[in-house]
Amino acid sequence: MVIQTFTVEAQVLTSDERDAVWPLIVVEAPDFGAYQNRTERVIPVVRLRRVA
Template identity: 45%
Template sequence: MAFDTRNGSRGARQPRGRLLIWANRLMMRRIRRGKGGMRGGQALVLRTVGAKSGEERQSPVAWFPGEDGSWLICASAGGAPKNPAWYYNLAAHPDRVSIDVDGKTVPVTAEQLHGDEREAAWQTITSSAPGFAEYQVKTDRELPVIRLTPRT
């Protein structure tokens, strides 16, 4: 399915700047060592190809178990009005994605969920991490839910 979530007109302030870059690097090191989590849950390092630059980008992201060994992630940006940059990278190159999780790098394909599939995944996410429901209240965009499926 298409990556088609538009930015909203209201939401929480999205963090930015050198402090965020430093914190993300620290979190990614911790995740790769098996010691990192986000909001009390599990985290992975999402490796994408920049939509405009074509360069590799890396972002720490909370994940939730999906069906058949897939990973569910949410492009919440903490309830900001805009989608995170990695969302647009996934949209541009959904088949050029990999993740660092459980001490290994796994090539994956990204797919945005819609309709009943999205609702079921959203229930999985919010039951495990109620903070994501709070993010949804902060913004007027529907938070995108993405399934990452291992490539063979």
């Protein structure tokens, strides 16, 4: 395993962006889908972009 450290910019996805990627996230991490089904709040998704 290679560990890298770098600076990122974080941005919470809009509801439309989140809706588009949520199914892909749940495929990779089904527990997130199960948790979303048990709560009334919307679990935010954060995009990390590497900055120079």
